[in-house]
Amino acid sequence: MRVALFQATSRPRNEVNAHALGRAAMEARALGASVLVTPELFLSSYAPRDVAATDGWADRAELAAAARREGLWLVGSTVERIDDVAHITASLFDPHGHEVTRYRKRNLFGADERAMFLPGDERPEIVEIDGWAVALGICFDVEFPEFVRDVAVRGAELLLVPTAVPLREPTPSGPNPLDTRQVSLMVVPTRAFESQLFIAYANHGEPAFSGSSVLADPYGRRVVTAGPHEQLVVGDVTREVLDGARAAVDYLAIIERATLRDASRSPSA
Template structure:
């Protein structure tokens, strides 16, 4: 699905989101799928492709925390360069005996523009083998759009998205691995995790007046419903349960109008002298 704008129009970035399930400890197969979808996204005019959390090694914390993320990042950089497309991908990062879930943004020439370590680890499975990141994501310019990275559970905390917005982010890219839990799936926990992509993500986009590209693994074990949401809280593109590539346009004119219509961030800054922004908000 696309929003109908000319992809070459100034201030418009076409974004693709890959929804698929990474095979555990099978980087060659997973990276080949990324390469195939990157080529497909580029052919459809996308300038950026966002992929799910730990897709290249598969999401299974206890089984992949020793994965060679450096080698995978090298191959991901090559995929970006081969297809002339920006790429957001999540890998394992190692430092001084500690392991992190990280996300990287690769430029269309393969340069790694920024890397972020997940701050909010989800549940015992992640907490037992990974270390929590300590720094907020950097805001970088990508194709004229100010972009920041988050990972999965991060976006479920209002403060995380708000800090990124106040730092100047216009697009938040979120590799994700949300498991499927619902009454239909027989889970005792009554919380339906499909509410995260269907409700929480558009709400974060609305309340922080930004675009969010949220890439989840596919069913049946994950919630799917990968989403691209705009600053009005609209889901511009949404996947179903299975493997899918969705596309939508990040249009800075829409962002500017949304901030003009309801100036949440400006009101926050004017009402709270201690709130600061690292880049001017339009």
């Protein structure tokens, strides 16, 4: 199955972003992709303090329309308001434009997100795309190995992740060596390796964000990686790679056996 990652920097005006989304969906389909993943809060623009008061129903309608026009699966992220509570939400739309599943971000990043949104309290649902078991995550979720391992042990084979990683470069002579590009280049492939699944991770581009959207495979390899700026890249997820990685070192089966063993040793209630 071919997966497309749309990397772009959204603008404050929704109609500009909607036009860019439409172009990306058309290009993804022309390149043979079945699935398109877009950046976190792309249609509204990633600006938590500016967009938290809005409800993303119109953005979700735009995402559904793009999926339906091009006949592909599409993952997008929007603001979801429930009464007075706001969440950052990811939605998966099928090729008919129907919303198949919705996931609310559990691990909020930074002061702005934590001030404006509440974390979700439910784990991502495992759903099927063309025979693949798929789950959704959002940005900072993937930086926690427990999050990725949880969806993997529940059967996920592909994790689809809209993200918005701000660009922070290390200061050569300063005290902070953090380079946020390493999230895409190092952390995401590591999560894919240790939990033995594919991860499709779509980021905003520079100058404000770190770019480097990536599709990582269960061997920890980067199947395809975007550059720093606006770009659409495609890569394939295959059964051969998934089965080969899980046969080589079967982390998930070992974990399952250990869990069953520990459960059998627990005193009965």
